[in-house]
Amino acid sequence: MSWDTVADVASAICMLGGAFLAFAAGVGVLKFPDLLSRMHAGTKPQVLGLVLVLIGLALRLRSGGAVWALVLVAIFQMLTAPVAAHMVGRAGYRTGKVRRDLLVVDELTEDLEEAENDDR
Amino acid sequence: MTWVIAVCGVLLTIGVGFAIVRAEKGPSILDRTVALDIVVTTMIAAVALYAAIERRTDVVPVLVVLSLVGFVGSVTVARFASVEPEGEGRVRTREEVAAEDAARREAEEEAERRRISGTDEENGGGAEGEVR
Numbered sequence: 001m002s003w004d005t006v007a008d009v010a011s012a013i014c015m016l017g018g019a020f021l022a023f024a025a026g027v028g029v030l031k032f033p034d035l036l037s038r039m040h041a042g043t044k045p046q047v048l049g050l051v052l053v054l055i056g057l058a059l060r061l062r063s064g065g066a067v068w069a070l071v072l073v074a075i076f077q078m079l080t081a082p083v084a085a086h087m088v089g090r091a092g093y094r095t096g097k098v099r100r101d102l103l104v105v106d107e108l109t110e111d112l113e114e115a116e117n118d119d120r
Numbered sequence: 121m122t123w124v125i126a127v128c129g130v131l132l133t134i135g136v137g138f139a140i141v142r143a144e145k146g147p148s149i150l151d152r153t154v155a156l157d158i159v160v161t162t163m164i165a166a167v168a169l170y171a172a173i174e175r176r177t178d179v180v181p182v183l184v185v186l187s188l189v190g191f192v193g194s195v196t197v198a199r200f201a202s203v204e205p206e207g208e209g210r211v212r213t214r215e216e217v218a219a220e221d222a223a224r225r226e227a228e229e230e231a232e233r234r235r236i237s238g239t240d241e242e243n244g245g246g247a248e249g250e251v252r
Contacts (some may be wrong), residue, residue, distance in 0.1 A: 005205075008252065010123070011172060012121065012124040015124065015169060015172060016124060016127060016128060016131075016146060017126050018128075018165055018168075019127070019128035019131040019132050019135075019165065019169070019205075020131055021136055022131065022132050022135040022136070022158075022161065022162045022165050023131040023132070023135035024135070025135060025137030025139070025158050025161075025162075025198045026135030026136060026137065026139045026158065026162075027135070027138055027140055029138065029142045029154060029155050029158055030138040030139070030141055030142045030159070035148070035150055035151055035154070038151060038154050038155075039154050042155075042157055044185045045135075045161045045162060045165065046157070046158075046161050048160070049165065050161060050164060050165065050187075053164075053165045053168045053169070054168060054183075055169045056168070056172060057169075057171055057172045060171075060172040060175060061171070061175060063177055063179055064153060065177070066177040066180045066236060069180045069181065069183070069184060070180060070183070072184060073164075073180075073183045073184050073187050076187045076188060076191075077187050080187070080188070080190075081191075083195060084157065084190075084191050084194040084195050084198070085190070087194070087195050087198035087199065087202075088150055088153060088194060088198045090198070090202065091150055091198045091199075091201045091202035092148075092150050093203065094202050095148075095150075095201065097148055097150060097151075097156035106201070
């Protein structure tokens with residue numbers, strides 16, 4: 001058994017993991033009841049799933065330049081996914097898409113009320 | 121290797137199908153945005169899977185482009201969907217800016233005049249006036 005075979009098998013395992021996370025995101029986004037839990041499901045393939053798929057691809061390609069470009073993709077995704085999630089979450093909170101009966105704690109609303117009371 | 125490719129393809133296809141169903145049903149525009157974000161990410165995974173099957177390095181730039189475009193799309197839609205105060209995002213005309221300035225200056229002068237006349241008439245004014 002050569003190292004090439006080992007890398008190919010590891011690549012296949014990573015690819016399967018990434019594809020499974022993308023599938024789980026699809027199920028989650030379809031089944032979950034409100035915006036915040038759908039966002040939670042959607043983050044899975046965006047970071048962990050994508051990193052797994054990219055590791056799988058890097059193990060399969062095994063050439064310097066392409067692997068650096070893949071690292072770049074992973075870094076871009078890690079920088080931009082929090083920004084996008086923050087924007088969507090803020091817009092959802094302000095337009096009342098958050099279902100309060102599903103929340104265990106809601107620290108943002110408590111803090112906002114406290115700040116409003118301090119102003120007076 | 122063949123069955124790995126088949127399983128990955130099936131998982132990605134089903135996942136993207138569910139996400140598209142949510143994008144169609146989604147009660148609000150933000151739900152659709154989240155669903156379409158998942159579609160873009162799954163597309164990246166599918167292109168990466170193709171590159172892995174064929175051992176092609178020339179599709180790697182496509183991955184870079186897709187990861188950037190998905191971000192721009194969801195941020196733009198979130199900005200569009202969030203409510204802003206009435207008239208806040210609008211660019212004012214020159215006349216409106218001048219009118220607002222005049223109104224503010226008038227209010228300041230009025231306040232100043234009331235303060236001066238108050239000190240004259242009421243001998244120092246009320247305590248309330250000083251707090252403000």
